Amino acid sequence: MKLQLQIKMNEALYVRNPEASDLGKKILAHSVQIIHKYGFEAFTFKKLAENIGTTEAGIYRYFENKHKLLVYLSAWYWAWLEFQISFQTNNIKDPKTKLKRIIKLLATTVEDDEKTSYINEALLHQIIISEGSKAYLTKQVGEDNKQHFFKPYKDLCAVIGEIITACNPKYKYPKSLASTIVEMAHFQNFFMINLPALTDFGKTKEEDEIIAFLNDLVFKSLK
Amino acid sequence: MKLQLQIKMNEALYVRNPEASDLGKKILAHSVQIIHKYGFEAFTFKKLAENIGTTEAGIYRYFENKHKLLVYLSAWYWAWLEFQISFQTNNIKDPKTKLKRIIKLLATTVEDDEKTSYINEALLHQIIISEGSKAYLTKQVGEDNKQHFFKPYKDLCAVIGEIITACNPKYKYPKSLASTIVEMAHFQNFFMINLPALTDFGKTKEEDEIIAFLNDLVFKSLK
DNA sequence: CATTTGCGATAGTAATACTATCTTTTTAAA
DNA sequence: TTTAAAAAGATAGTATTACTATCGCAAATG
Numbered sequence: 001m002k003l004q005l006q007i008k009m010n011e012a013l014y015v016r017n018p019e020a021s022d023l024g025k026k027i028l029a030h031s032v033q034i035i036h037k038y039g040f041e042a043f044t045f046k047k048l049a050e051n052i053g054t055t056e057a058g059i060y061r062y063f064e065n066k067h068k069l070l071v072y073l074s075a076w077y078w079a080w081l082e083f084q085i086s087f088q089t090n091n092i093k094d095p096k097t098k099l100k101r102i103i104k105l106l107a108t109t110v111e112d113d114e115k116t117s118y119i120n121e122a123l124l125h126q127i128i129i130s131e132g133s134k135a136y137l138t139k140q141v142g143e144d145n146k147q148h149f150f151k152p153y154k155d156l157c158a159v160i161g162e163i164i165t166a167c168n169p170k171y172k173y174p175k176s177l178a179s180t181i182v183e184m185a186h187f188q189n190f191f192m193i194n195l196p197a198l199t200d201f202g203k204t205k206e207e208d209e210i211i212a213f214l215n216d217l218v219f220k221s222l223k
Numbered sequence: 224m225k226l227q228l229q230i231k232m233n234e235a236l237y238v239r240n241p242e243a244s245d246l247g248k249k250i251l252a253h254s255v256q257i258i259h260k261y262g263f264e265a266f267t268f269k270k271l272a273e274n275i276g277t278t279e280a281g282i283y284r285y286f287e288n289k290h291k292l293l294v295y296l297s298a299w300y301w302a303w304l305e306f307q308i309s310f311q312t313n314n315i316k317d318p319k320t321k322l323k324r325i326i327k328l329l330a331t332t333v334e335d336d337e338k339t340s341y342i343n344e345a346l347l348h349q350i351i352i353s354e355g356s357k358a359y360l361t362k363q364v365g366e367d368n369k370q371h372f373f374k375p376y377k378d379l380c381a382v383i384g385e386i387i388t389a390c391n392p393k394y395k396y397p398k399s400l401a402s403t404i405v406e407m408a409h410f411q412n413f414f415m416i417n418l419p420a421l422t423d424f425g426k427t428k429e430e431d432e433i434i435a436f437l438n439d440l441v442f443k444s445l446k
Numbered sequence: 447c448a449t450t451t452g453c454g455a456t457a458g459t460a461a462t463a464c465t466a467t468c469t470t471t472t473t474a475a476a
Numbered sequence: 477t478t479t480a481a482a483a484a485g486a487t488a489g490t491a492t493t494a495c496t497a498t499c500g501c502a503a504a505t506g
Contacts, residue, residue: 016483023484039362044462058484060464130360137353139262141417154420172423173436176411179421180440183410184403191402194364197377198402200395213396217403220443239452246453267493278454283495 007079012147013072018062025118026052027062031069036123040070040131067138071149074135077128078152080121081105082159095166100215102160106185107210129186157182168222177221181214188213230302235370236295239285248341249275250285254292259346263293263354290361294372297358300351301375303344304328305382318389323438325383329408330433352409380405391445400444404437411436 006019018024030051035043043066045059052058063069085105092098110125136150144150160178164171171177188199188210196202201209229242241247253274258266266289268282275281286292308328315321333348359373367373383401387394394400411422411433419425424432 021483041361045464046462055485055487056464057466057486061484065463133356133360136418137356137413138264145418150418154418157421173439174423175420176414176422176424176433176436177440179410179414180403180407183406187402187406188399190360191399195359195368195373195377197398198380199399200397201399210399213399216396217400217440217444220446221440223443244452268495269493278456279495280455280497281453284453288494 005080005083007076007083009072009075009079010148010151013068013075013149014063015060016062018072023052023054023058024062026054027059027069028073029118029120032073032120032123032127035070035073035127035131040066040127040134067135067140070131071135071144073124074128074132075149075152076119077121077124077132078156080119082152082156084110085156085159095163096219099160099163099167099218102163103181103185103214103218104211106182107189107207107214109207129190132186133183153182164218164222171222173221177218181218184217185210185214228303228306230299230306232295232298232302233371233374236291236298236372237286238283241285241295246275246277246281247285249277250282250292251296252341252343255296255343255346255350258293258296258350258354263289263350263357290358290363293354294358294367296347297351297355298372298375299342300344300347300355301379303342305375305379307333308379308382318386319442322383322386322390322441325386326404326408326437326441327434329405330412330430330437332430352413355409356406376405387441387445394445396444400441404441407440408433408437 009017009019011017016024018028027048031043031048034048034051038047045056045063045066049056049059063072085102088105089098089101092101110121112120112122136144136153138144157175157178160182161174164174164177188201189207191198192201192205192210196205199210200213232240232242234240239247241251250271254266254271257271257274261270268279268286268289272279272282286295308325311328312321312324315324333344335343335345359367359376361367380398380401383405384397387397387400411424412430414421415424415428415433419428422433423436
């Protein structure tokens with residue numbers, strides 16, 4: 001028997017639950033492929049529909065617009081990542097070891113997770129690196145936040161913030177440090193590949209160096 | 224006599240130099256206003272043209288498309304900020320004092336600079352916080368980088384990286400730390416205002432706390 | 447005085463981001 | 477097994493966006 005991981009998504013993110021039908025799952029699967037290939041700007045519902053073999057109207061039955069779809073994918077990613085983290089750090093008692101493990105998970109290219117058949121996590125991870133911030137860098141961020149669209153992201157940062165506090169209860173900026181390492185795990189990766197002058201890893205292009213940088217940053221901060 | 228600060232911009236960023244004519248300056252001035260008010264997604268050349276009292280075709284004579292205009296504004300901002308920084312830290316010899324001053328300049332709301340009449344730096348600063356990353360978070364980042372569109376940003380980070388090295392020549396990640404503080408000076412500000420759960424400053428919403436956080440982060444890293 | 451240039455005005459096109467409606471197929475409850 | 481509701485397919489249509497092209501006037505330039 002195969003385990004299936006189901007993530008309960010905020011209902012306001014979709015018109016019809018894409019995880020509850022075949023077409024819905026295809027929409028998720030193919031949108032990940034297309035956004036990864038062409039970028040979010042060039043991604044349209046028409047292309048997606050053609051790619052799946054359905055019509056534009058068919059997509060609109062699931063998602064109001066492409067922004068909502070991006071927010072959906074982003075929320076899904078953070079929820080999935082939080083599960084990965086809680087799973088993979090489950091037995092670790094020492095908060096420092098735990099934090100190290102988390103940094104590694106944040107900054108490492110993920111492999112496609114068999115537990116979720118329709119979403120390719122490896123591609124989604126790439127998408128979140130280069131398109132993820134566009135989910136909240138908008139004029140509607142306030143509205144979207146009121147509807148709890150960013151809850152998975154905030155939850156993850158909260159969890160990391162608590163572990164930071166467990167490492168050093170006197171440290172004054174656990175939440176900001178948490179959001180810093182989450183953002184930087186992605187940005188330093190993007191810079192390393194695309195704007196290498198902004199990093200110290202341009203030559204080797206090794207994720208391990210990003211991990212070393214983030215560990216240095218965090219554990220010196222907590223000393 | 225009034226001093227005029229002229230920033231020499233990359234010629235590939237525009238079709239016709241906007242700083243060399245009246246209409247061009249109006250395009251810069253009004254695009255800052257409109258992007259600030261409606262956000263970059265809702266900003267169109269048609270709205271801009273109507274706002275100025277010219278036609279769409281008139282705008283296209285200056286900028287190929289709105290992405291180029293955003294990259295232009297972003298490049299202008301970083302070039303302007305680097306000048307501000309070099310000006311305001313000119314006499315400071317101690318690299319630590321210098322770095323502190325820079326962090327303050329990065330994280331502080333700027334006032335409109337009288338030296339540049341047509342661009343409102345205070346608004347532009349806000350724009351760069353919420354739209355700035357969209358200049359490079361695209362599929363064309365490689366092409367754009369080849370044409371040196373991000374040179375002002377990279378130059379600023381390089382300058383900061385050198386001061387970091389001057390503070391502690393043994394520190395292994397000066398460039399990554401530089402890009403981290405530049406990005407975080409903006410992101411923590413955005414989060415503080417829009418997604419306060421991601422920061423430790425949600426209650427007070429004080430820029431000074433962001434500065435304190437960044438100082439803590441940097442100087443513990445360099446110890 | 448001739449000429450470039452800058453700009454306004456107008457027109458047109460392909461693509462995007464939707465909305466609406468009607469029909470057929472699938473599913474699931476009576 | 478029938479029946480009706482839900483999902484999906486097919487088609488059409490609209491407003492807006494993101495451009496490109498052309499023309500002619502007026503001011504600056506040489």
